[in-house]
Amino acid sequence: MKSETAIDPKIMEEIIKFNKNVMDAPSHVAAPDEIVLEVTPHDVVQKMDKTRLLHYKPLTDKQHKTPLIISYALINRYHILDLQPEKSWVRNLVEQGFDVYMLDWGSPTAMDKYLDFDDYVNGYLDSSVEYIKNEASVEKVSLQGYCTGATLATAYTTLHPESVKNYIATAPVIDGWRDTTVISNLAKNMDVDKMVETIGNMPPEFMYYCFSVLKPFEQGIEKYVKFFKNIDNKKFVDNFLRVEKWLSDTPPIPGELFKQWIKDIYQDNLLIQNKMYVNNSHIDLKKIDMPIFTQVAVGDHLVSPECSMPLHYAVGSQDKTLRMYPTGHVGMIASSLSQKKVLPELGQWLLERS
Amino acid sequence: MSSKPQALGSTGPMRAFAANSKKVSTELIEINESLLEFNKFVTEYYKQLAETWNDAQKKVNLKAPEVPQDVEQIDAFKRIWIDIFDNDFTELFDSKKFGANYGKLVSKELELTKHWNNITNVILQSVNLPSKEEIDEVYKELHSLKKRVVKLEIEAKKKKDVKKNEK
Numbered sequence: 253m254k255s256e257t258a259i260d261p262k263i264m265e266e267i268i269k270f271n272k273n274v275m276d277a278p279s280h281v282a283a284p285d286e287i288v289l290e291v292t293p294h295d296v297v298q299k300m301d302k303t304r305l306l307h308y309k310p311l312t313d314k315q316h317k318t319p320l321i322i323s324y325a326l327i328n329r330y331h332i333l334d335l336q337p338e339k340s341w342v343r344n345l346v347e348q349g350f351d352v353y354m355l356d357w358g359s360p361t362a363m364d365k366y367l368d369f370d371d372y373v374n375g376y377l378d379s380s381v382e383y384i385k386n387e388a389s390v391e392k393v394s395l396q397g398y399c400t401g402a403t404l405a406t407a408y409t410t411l412h413p414e415s416v417k418n419y420i421a422t423a424p425v426i427d428g429w430r431d432t433t434v435i436s437n438l439a440k441n442m443d444v445d446k447m448v449e450t451i452g453n454m455p456p457e458f459m460y461y462c463f464s465v466l467k468p469f470e471q472g473i474e475k476y477v478k479f480f481k482n483i484d485n486k487k488f489v490d491n492f493l494r495v496e497k498w499l500s501d502t503p504p505i506p507g508e509l510f511k512q513w514i515k516d517i518y519q520d521n522l523l524i525q526n527k528m529y530v531n532n533s534h535i536d537l538k539k540i541d542m543p544i545f546t547q548v549a550v551g552d553h554l555v556s557p558e559c560s561m562p563l564h565y566a567v568g569s570q571d572k573t574l575r576m577y578p579t580g581h582v583g584m585i586a587s588s589l590s591q592k593k594v595l596p597e598l599g600q601w602l603l604e605r606s
Numbered sequence: 607m608s609s610k611p612q613a614l615g616s617t618g619p620m621r622a623f624a625a626n627s628k629k630v631s632t633e634l635i636e637i638n639e640s641l642l643e644f645n646k647f648v649t650e651y652y653k654q655l656a657e658t659w660n661d662a663q664k665k666v667n668l669k670a671p672e673v674p675q676d677v678e679q680i681d682a683f684k685r686i687w688i689d690i691f692d693n694d695f696t697e698l699f700d701s702k703k704f705g706a707n708y709g710k711l712v713s714k715e716l717e718l719t720k721h722w723n724n725i726t727n728v729i730l731q732s733v734n735l736p737s738k739e740e741i742d743e744v745y746k747e748l749h750s751l752k753k754r755v756v757k758l759e760i761e762a763k764k765k766k767d768v769k770k771n772e773k
Contacts, residue, residue, distance in 0.1 A: 262677045301752075365742070366749035375756065434699040441709030443716070450716045450723065452742075465699045469691040474684075 273483040280483050282490075284497050289331035292343045294354075298383050302358030303376045305383060306330075308342055312349045318417050318606040319351040319388045323377060323408070325399035326509070327459055328502050330356050332586050333398070335494050339586050341595065348599040350606070351388065355380050355401075359503035365452040367506035369513070370531035373407045381408075381415050392417035394602060398585065399423050399555055403517060406563065407530050410539040418605045419540060420598065422547045423555045423581055424563055428518035431559035433552075434465050439518035448511045453504035460502065466553055495582075524562050538568040543605050545573045547594065549584040573601060622732065629728050633721045640717045647711035654704055662694040 298305040322342075324330035333341040333354070345352050355377060360367065384393050395416050397405025402424030409416045428436060447454070464472070482488040505513075522528035528535040546564045548557045557576065564574040575597060579589050669690070670683050698704050727737040736744075 260676045263680060266677050266680075363745045363748065366746050371753075375753075432700070434696065437700050437702075437705040438708060441705040443709060443713045446713055446716045446720075450720045465695075467692050468695055469688045474688050477684075 270477075270480060273480045277480065277483055280486075280489055282493060284493075284500075287493055287497050289329075289494060289498060290334055291337050292334050292340055292346060297353075297387070298380065300376055300379055302360060302364065303380075304356040304358060305380045306354040306356060308346050308352045308354070310351070311343070311346045315349050315351045316603060316606040317388075318390060318392065318394050318602075319353060319384050320345065320394040320396060320602070321353040321355060321380060321384055323355055323395065323397040323401040323405040324357065325401045326357060326404075326505050326513075327400060328498060330354055331498050331501075332495075332582060335498060335586055336491060339491075339588065339591060341585050341590065344591060344595045345599065348595075348603075350599070350602065353380065353384055357503070360453055360506045361504075362452050365448070365507040368508035368531075369404070369407065371506075372404050372509060373411065373530055374533075377404060377408045378412060378415075381412070385415065391415075394418040394420065394606065396420040396422060397424060399581070400425050400513065402426075403513065403523070406523070406537070406540070407528070407535050409542075410535050410537060411530065411533055413539050413541060416542055418543045418545070418602060420545045420547070420602075421560070421563055423549060423552055423584060424546070424560050425517055425555050426566075427521065427524040427559050427562040429521040430556070430562065431518070432556045433554060433559075435462055435554060436518055436556075436559070438462060438465075439514050442514060442519075444511050444514040444519075448507035452507050454507065454510040455504055456502040463499070524566060526566075537563070537566040540567040541569050543571040543573075543601075544569045545598065545601050546575070547584060547598070548574065548576045549579050549581055550576055551578070551580040551583070554581040571605075626728050626732050630725055633725045633728075637718060637721045640714055640721060644711070644714035644718060647707055647714055650707050651711055654698060654707065658694050658698045659691075662691045665690050665694070 293309045294306045295309070296304050297307045322330070322333065324333065334343065337343055342352055342354065357372075357376070381393055381395070385391065392415055395405050395409060395418070397403070397420070399422070402421045403426070405419070406421065406424060406426065409419050425431075428439070479489070479492050482492075516522040516528050520527075523535060524537070526534075526536050526538070544564070544567055546560065548560045550557060552560075561574065564572055575594075577584055577589065577594055579587060584590055584594055666687050669686050723738055727739070730737050
């Protein structure tokens with residue numbers, strides 16, 4: 253006699269299969285240290301304190317004249333732009349004939365707590381741009397800033413417009429008051445003076461907490477269920493582990509830099525109001541008068557479009573382009589959409605101006 | 607002057623030990639006060655999480671009144687559950703009440719850390735090691751020296767270039 257509460261055999265089958273996948277996982281999964289995140293060949297051409305300037309080796313016979321330097325974010329490492337060949341932002345640009353440099357901010361330690369906006373903008377970024385200008389014998393470079401790296405790049409572009417031929421702002425953190433993300437809510441309520449005074453640098457653990465409150469159930473449950481369901485899919489597993497390794501590698505942010513970033517961007521919102529200063533130099537967005545390309549992701553839950561888009565309207569440039577993509581913060585730079593849509597558009601835009 | 611008769615009762619480094627004990631005791635008392643405040647905010651934090659969880663679960667129950675009996679329905683149920691929970695929790699994390707309480711909670715946590723640092727400093731100084739403040743001063747000095755060196759290097763390079771151009 254069939255019981256009315258009997259479980260569908262298919263459900264049992266699914267549960268058994270899922271359990272088997274969990275048990276089999278160790279044999280399919282590489283150890284984190286076996287995963288190499290940098291895939292495009294490059295040289296380290298300059299080191300300054302803990303920062304490194306990477307120069308990617310050309311993959312085409314001819315290269316466009318104006319080199320491109322990427323100012324990556326302060327959160328996590330630059331590897332997401334070169335995580336795997338078929339989704340590599342860097343590789344795509346190199347294959348399009350661009351001469352690409354990347355500024356790796358490194359991992360600051362306790363002794364770097366006094367590094368501030370001035371050190372990052374007028375020190376590391378300026379020194380890298382000067383190096384590239386000398387090396388490539390050019391007067392100006394193209395500059396791309398991503399996320400918080402775009403906040404630094406924006407400040408740099410206003411202070412050194414003579415060195416920037418084209419500026420690309422990808423998901424830039426600009427207007428903190430308009431930002432509708434959970435991150436901005438936490439940042440606005442943070443006693444950042446006390447944090448820096450007490451613990452020095454912004455610890456990675458705080459960033460991990462911030463990540464954990466972003467879609468906690470999708471990211472904390474469904475993501476791992478999908479992983480175990482696809483444990484036999486080598487490509488899926490490899491991609492998953494690369495992203496996980498990247499996510500778990502967040503360096504601390506130097507205290508003074510973090511303090512000014514939180515106060516000037518999220519709490520007092522000085523940048524978009526043209527009231528921000530870096531080492532007594534005024535950051536006037538109207539001074540950005542070169543061609544500018546602003547890239548925004550509609551589904552960005554780390555930097556909302558409302559936070560990024562005001563840059564497009566605040567700059568002094570006549571030649572300005574704003575593109576919105578139907579993806580998220582990471583999807584804009586490391587996905588099939590970025591390869592098929594975002595990068596070809598950027599490449600074309602740069603090509604016309606390089 | 608008035609401490610002189612009292613000093614007669616203590617001998618040599620033991621006087622420092624007595625002073626250190628007093629500092630540590632003061633910090634411990636203050637830690638207790640901070641801990642009470644911290645507990646207030648941490649309780650509110652978990653209360654907010656629990657209330658949001660309960661509300662979200664009620665919404666899920668309304669949307670999916672029957673226990674699913676096949677694989678497709680289980681997946682659909684899971685999707686509803688995740689969407690509702692993610693929406694409700696994001697709404698909470700976006701709210702002013704969460705932001706304000708979380709800010710205070712972290713602030714109190716930092717106060718506890720500060721007391722702990724102060725106790726560690728007393729211990730470090732008692733064994734003739736530099737305190738956190740003293741190390742910070744060294745870091746600050748290093749940072750400022752590095753900046754000066756870079757500035758001087760740039761000026762020297764400019765002068766060198768000018769001389770080169772003159773030749």
